[in-house]
Amino acid sequence: MQVTETFDDTEGQLEVPAFLGLNEQQSRLLVALYNETDPEFAKQVPTALPVAAQQLAAEYEKRNSVGKKLERAHSRWSDEFDLFDTVQQEAVTRLSKSDMNIDKAAEGLTLESEQCPLKDLLLGSLLYGGLRRDPATPDDRASMSPVASPNFEGAKHLLERAFSEHDYTMAAVQIGSFYTQEDRLANGKNLPAGQDAKRLAYMWYAKAAEKGNPMACHKVGFFLENGVGCDKDIHGAVAEYTKAFDQGYPDSAHNLGILHQGNTPSTLPCKNTQKSLEFFESGKQWGYAPSANALGRMYLLMSKDERLAKEAGNPGTDKDEYIVTGIDYMEDAANNGDADAMLMLGLIFGSQDYGLYDMDKAQNYLELALVRGDVEAFQYLVRVLRAKMAARVALEKQNMENFEKLADEDKAKLIRQLAKEAAPEKVKHQGCGNIFCENKETDQGSFKRCGQCQRVAYCSRDCQRKHWKAGHSKLCTRNNQDQPTTSKS
Numbered sequence: 001m002q003v004t005e006t007f008d009d010t011e012g013q014l015e016v017p018a019f020l021g022l023n024e025q026q027s028r029l030l031v032a033l034y035n036e037t038d039p040e041f042a043k044q045v046p047t048a049l050p051v052a053a054q055q056l057a058a059e060y061e062k063r064n065s066v067g068k069k070l071e072r073a074h075s076r077w078s079d080e081f082d083l084f085d086t087v088q089q090e091a092v093t094r095l096s097k098s099d100m101n102i103d104k105a106a107e108g109l110t111l112e113s114e115q116c117p118l119k120d121l122l123l124g125s126l127l128y129g130g131l132r133r134d135p136a137t138p139d140d141r142a143s144m145s146p147v148a149s150p151n152f153e154g155a156k157h158l159l160e161r162a163f164s165e166h167d168y169t170m171a172a173v174q175i176g177s178f179y180t181q182e183d184r185l186a187n188g189k190n191l192p193a194g195q196d197a198k199r200l201a202y203m204w205y206a207k208a209a210e211k212g213n214p215m216a217c218h219k220v221g222f223f224l225e226n227g228v229g230c231d232k233d234i235h236g237a238v239a240e241y242t243k244a245f246d247q248g249y250p251d252s253a254h255n256l257g258i259l260h261q262g263n264t265p266s267t268l269p270c271k272n273t274q275k276s277l278e279f280f281e282s283g284k285q286w287g288y289a290p291s292a293n294a295l296g297r298m299y300l301l302m303s304k305d306e307r308l309a310k311e312a313g314n315p316g317t318d319k320d321e322y323i324v325t326g327i328d329y330m331e332d333a334a335n336n337g338d339a340d341a342m343l344m345l346g347l348i349f350g351s352q353d354y355g356l357y358d359m360d361k362a363q364n365y366l367e368l369a370l371v372r373g374d375v376e377a378f379q380y381l382v383r384v385l386r387a388k389m390a391a392r393v394a395l396e397k398q399n400m401e402n403f404e405k406l407a408d409e410d411k412a413k414l415i416r417q418l419a420k421e422a423a424p425e426k427v428k429h430q431g432c433g434n435i436f437c438e439n440k441e442t443d444q445g446s447f448k449r450c451g452q453c454q455r456v457a458y459c460s461r462d463c464q465r466k467h468w469k470a471g472h473s474k475l476c477t478r479n480n481q482d483q484p485t486t487s488k489s
Contacts, residue, residue, distance in 0.1 A: 019050050021375050030378070032472065033385040036455070037392075039431060053371045060337035060372075063287065066215060072248025072286065073214045080170040080213075087119060091126040102127050111158065121162040122171070129155025142186035146178045147197075152190075169208040173216050176204035198229030209240060217244040218252045225255070225266050234259070234266060245279075250288035253279050257294060273298075273311035284332070293333035293341040299326030300354065323354050334365065342369035343377050350384055359388055393455070433472070434463035 016028045027046065034042035041048075062068075067085065070078040094105035106127050109120040128151040135143040142148060149155065156178070162171035179201035182190055188197040202223045208216030221240035224233045238259060244252035257279035258264060262271025277298065283291025302309040303322035309315075316322045327348070333341035342365045348354055350362035363384050369377035432439045432447065433456035441447050447457035450464070456472065458464035 017046055019046050020053060020370055021373065022378060026378060029382065030385075033382060033389070035433065035467075035472075036389050037385055039433070039456075043436065049367075049371055053373070056337060056368075056372055060289075063336060064289075068287065069250055070214065074212075074247065077169075077213055077215070077247070080168060083119070084122065084170045084174070087122040088126060091123055091130070094123075094127065095130075102131065116161065116165075118162055118166040118168055121158045121166075122168075125155040125158040125162070125171075125174075128158075142189050145182045145185040145190055147182040147190040148186070152178075163207070167211070169211045169213040169216065172204045172208040173213065173219075176201045176208070176216070176219065179204065196229065198223075200229070202229035209243075212243070214244040214247040214249040214252070217241070218249055218255075221252060221255065225259070232266075234268060237266075238268070245282070248286060250283045250286035250291065253283035253286065254288055254291045254294065257283060257291065261294075261298075273308065274313045277312055277315065284329070287336070289333045289336035289338035289341065291333075292329050292336065293338045293344070296326045296328070296330030296333060296341065297344070299323070299329060300348075302326075303354070323356075327354075327356070334368065337372065339369050339372035339374040339377075342366070342372060343374050343380070346377065346380060346384075350380065359384060359391075363388070432459040432463050433457055434459075434467045437463050439463075 016024070016031050018024045018027045020027075022030065031042055031045050034045050066081055067078065070081055091105075095102070098104035106124060109124050110116050111120060111124045129146060129149050131149050131151055146152060146155075156175055159171040159175050162168045163175075179197045182188060183197035183201065186197075188195070191197060191200075202220070205216045205219040205223065209220040217240045221237045221244065223229055224240060225237035226232070238256065241252040241256050241259075245256060257276045259266065259268050260272045260276040260279060262268070262273070262276075277295065280291045280295045280298070284295060298308075298312070299316070299322045302312060302316065303319045303326065309322070316325060327345075330341045330345055330348075334345055346362050346364075346366035346369060348362075349356055349358045349365065351357065363381065366377045366381040366384060370381060431441075433450070437459060439459040441457075441459075447459055448464070449455070449457045450472070456467070458467065
């Protein structure tokens with residue numbers, strides 16, 4: 001994403017592109033706040049944060065890949081997944097080498113033979129099923145559904161053969177995924193009348209679950225727990241989750257922890273806090289960040305609720321130990337990419353609730369949460385940046401008041417000391433307050449400061465006017481005039 005370094009003279013608005021799912025107004029406000037608290041970083045915000053978001057998302061996806069989740073299961077299931085992953089990569093290679101000509105890419109496949117190899121069936125389904133219809137409008141999400149492919153039925157038939165002829169369960173999982181995407185993207189619009197995308201997805205996941213595929217068992221458990229495409233059945237959900245859990249599937253460990261925790265509408269009739277902790281602990285040990293976050297929340301709650309601690313078997317000795325353990329778990333979750341843990345840590349360090357008030361940590365975690373896609377973090381990050389700005393202004397005012405109370409001799413001594421510390425080799429020349437201006441002072445103090453807050457300086461009246469309209473007017477400590485005034489430092 002490129003920052004547009006131009007100005008709209010008509011509207012007087014600094015052109016900051018919208019980023020991280022924020023609207024343009026929110027993006028401008030965030031950049032303006034950073035310009036007040038961290039001017040050097042402010043210039044990088046519109047590009048640096050989206051880049052960080054892509055990197056964190058890629059790391060999280062890699063850490064939570066299906067292959068990772070199947071590491072503890074029977075080798076059959078990881079072998080099935082590895083084959084599908086390999087075939088996907090080959091399909092991409094074939095298409096690129098054939099200039100996206102599907103028939104040419106499919107040359108050599110024996111799809112019509114009765115004894116067609118499994119790999120050929122999978123390649124054929126991916127090559128022919130990957131074609132999508134052209135979207136009717138830019139917002140036509142329904143055209144992105146795999147069911148919208150003109151060759152969908154043919155591709156599905158090849159996967160059905162892979163399942164029936166080769167007992168390949170990932171084929172059934174893939175068909176279930178097709179219908180899940182159809183429900184999410186098109187709400188079933190691409191299906192013939194009378195067909196239900198949710199029910200079809202459940203049916204195909206169930207076929208793979210019957211064979212013991214742990215990923216399919218987890219998905220069936222989720223459908224049963226929430227009544228998606230089938231009748232709601234909590235005990236049936238627990239049975240399916242347990243099958244997956246027994247093969248080390250982390251998502252199922254987490255969902256069993258939630259069900260035994262007893263805090264959701266889909267909970268078990270008799271909750272078991274101790275079992276809930278055990279399931280979450282398994283999920284954490286298997287690298288599932290949301291389980292570490294859930295553990296952290298439970299320990300923090302136990303620091304305030306003796307009854308809950310007793311139900312959990314009193315896993316700690318005192319309130320402070322619960323707090324330390326809870327924060328450790330949540331930081332582990334945040335370090336592994338859990339956005340909710342990042343947001344909660346930002347709120348915890350930004351408040352006095354647990355005696356851990358630290359505005360720098362609050363800012364760091366809220367920034368991470370926003371970068372990881374939790375737009376709710378925006379409003380809290382704005383509050384933290386405003387609070388830090390107000391604290392700095394208050395400190396500057398207090399320092400000035402303390403200076404005025406000094407005797408003349410002490411004032412002179414302090415001025416000499418400050419002058420010594422600001423020797424030429426140590427002086428950092430002021431940068432222009434307009435975040436998209438690269439100018440810096442050639443001589444210390446040569447830029448004019450904002451006459452109201454005295455905290456930012458400008459190389460020109462034009463830059464000052466642009467920065468005022470871009471957001472400084474909302475943040476200046478004395479903004480009771482239409483335009484700022486300047487004074488010589």
